[in-house]
Amino acid sequence: MSDDLHQTSSGKRLDVISWDEFFMSVAIAAQRRSKDPNTQVGACIANTNHRILSVGYNGTPSALNDDFFPWGTSDDPLQDKHNYVVHAEANAVLNYRGSLKDLEGSTVYVTLFPCHDCAKILAQVGVGEVVYLDNKYADTDDGRISRRILDSCGISYRQVIVDVQIGTGGQARQ
Numbered sequence: 207m208s209d210d211l212h213q214t215s216s217g218k219r220l221d222v223i224s225w226d227e228f229f230m231s232v233a234i235a236a237q238r239r240s241k242d243p244n245t246q247v248g249a250c251i252a253n254t255n256h257r258i259l260s261v262g263y264n265g266t267p268s269a270l271n272d273d274f275f276p277w278g279t280s281d282d283p284l285q286d287k288h289n290y291v292v293h294a295e296a297n298a299v300l301n302y303r304g305s306l307k308d309l310e311g312s313t314v315y316v317t318l319f320p321c322h323d324c325a326k327i328l329a330q331v332g333v334g335e336v337v338y339l340d341n342k343y344a345d346t347d348d349g350r351i352s353r354r355i356l357d358s359c360g361i362s363y364r365q366v367i368v369d370v371q372i373g374t375g376g377q378a379r380q
């Protein structure tokens with residue numbers, strides 16, 4: 207090893223991003239596709255061989271024209287976005303085109319701690335670990351139920367702090 211902290215004596219770069227940073231960066235990039243004005247969520251599922259299996263973000267089902275559905279909340283269930291949005295983790299599972307068996311033991315990188323519905327879905331497909339960025343609903347009943355589900359199903363979870371720069375965004379197209 208050379209004295210240089212950035213490369214070995216053979217010239218190999220050492221200051222590469224970690225796997226956590228890499229997969230969370232993918233989740234953050236996916237999050238930026240979300241049309242939700244209040245909370246954007248991205249998820250990236252990686253297997254134990256450090257391969258990305260699937261990615262998702264919170265959005266309406268693709269056949270549903272998201273220009274004509276509400277993006278706010280309302281006492282009227284027909285006008286509340288929560289009743290139309292598919293969650294990021296659910297989309298990541300649904301977007302996977304291989305056998306769901308491949309998801310067993312995988313790690314889900316998600317920009318927001320999974321809600322209790324997503325916790326159930328992740329548990330049911332056998333996810334082994336959840337790595338999250340934010341947990342703004344930790345002190346809600348939903349957060350407590352979610353942790354109870356993950357704990358009971360033996361799914362570990364941990365928070366990571368990543369410092370990534372991903373593009374500058376642009377004009378939303380579709």
Ligand SMILES: O=c1ccn([C@H]2C[C@H](O)[C@@H](COP(=O)(O)O)O2)c(=O)[nH]1
Pocket residue numbers: 242244245246247263264265288291292293294295318319320321322324
């Ligand atoms: O596990 C989760 C929890 C929530 N989401 C999505 C669903 C909604 O689009 C937003 C939450 O909106 P709020 O205005 O903060 O209630 O986040 C998700 O994808 N995964």
Ligand SMILES: [Zn+2]
Pocket residue numbers: 293294295320321322323324325
């Ligand atoms: Zn959810």
